[in-house]
Amino acid sequence: MSRILIIEDEREIAELEKDYLELSGFEVEIEERGDTGLEKALAGEYDLFILDLMLPEVDGFEICRRIREKKDTPVLMVSARKDDIDKIRGLGLGADDYMTKPFSPSEMVARVKAHLARYDRLIGSRAQANDIIEIRGIRIDKTARRVWVNGEEKAFTNKEFDLLTFLAENPNHVYTKDELFREIWDMESIGDIATVTVHIKKIREKIEFNSAKPQYIETIWGVGYRFKI
Ligand code: CA
Numbered sequence: 001m002s003r004i005l006i007i008e009d010e011r012e013i014a015e016l017e018k019d020y021l022e023l024s025g026f027e028v029e030i031e032e033r034g035d036t037g038l039e040k041a042l043a044g045e046y047d048l049f050i051l052d053l054m055l056p057e058v059d060g061f062e063i064c065r066r067i068r069e070k071k072d073t074p075v076l077m078v079s080a081r082k083d084d085i086d087k088i089r090g091l092g093l094g095a096d097d098y099m100t101k102p103f104s105p106s107e108m109v110a111r112v113k114a115h116l117a118r119y120d121r122l123i124g125s126r127a128q129a130n131d132i133i134e135i136r137g138i139r140i141d142k143t144a145r146r147v148w149v150n151g152e153e154k155a156f157t158n159k160e161f162d163l164l165t166f167l168a169e170n171p172n173h174v175y176t177k178d179e180l181f182r183e184i185w186d187m188e189s190i191g192d193i194a195t196v197t198v199h200i201k202k203i204r205e206k207i208e209f210n211s212a213k214p215q216y217i218e219t220i221w222g223v224g225y226r227f228k229i
Helices: 011-023 034-043 060-070 082-091 105-127 158-169 177-184 193-207
Strands: 003-007 027-031 048-052 075-079 097-100 132-135 138-141 146-149 152-154 217-220 224-227
Touching (some): 003 011, 011 027, 011 105, 027 034, 048 105, 060 075, 060 082, 075 105, 082 097, 158 177, 158 224, 177 224
Parallel strands (some): 048 075
Antiparallel strands (some): 132 138, 138 146, 146 152, 217 224
16 A cells, blocks of 8 residues: 655645545555654655645755655645746756645546556666566565565575575476586585475475465476476
8 A cells, every 4th residue: 555645734735635545545644844744754664745835844845855865756746836836846856746726636646646656667667677587476586685475575595595596587397306406506515405305395385375285386206396387
């Protein structure tokens, strides 16, 4: 669920925005002061900010500028005056969108959704800079060495990670335990092919819904293992 922070000192407007956004399934928080709003914006995990321009303590210009120093979260700025909007554009503070009060709440929701979608795509395209393997609910980020199973991150030891990644990168290919051992463990390693079995078991416990009936890493009896696509 996307989290939105509204920094707005006019309670009625803030509540109206909140109601509409919550009806659209967003999680919304309100801060009425510029200084506390800025603090929250910088410290918290939000997906979008709705930022009023004229605020007590710290104004929207400053907040936007400070947010941009740290984050590229979308910022939708609102102001009562059209010429303020022109000023914001002119200052190039990095706000993503501007609305003049009074605005229609449904128009605001539509813009919020559009910015969130665009931001998701941006994040997505950036993530592809990492080397990622995705197979049926399993996501392996080779660059960050992290693994998610159906959206939930799972912790893997180095060798488990290497073994899983190797199999997932070479799907539908049956490898013997010997081959896997040689591939993942260097020749100096102490151990034997039983290590492979142990590691496969550990990996299955993390990725399989039912380890007894594996959906990903199949055992090919008498031969070895294969990652099934
Ligand atoms: Ca205001």
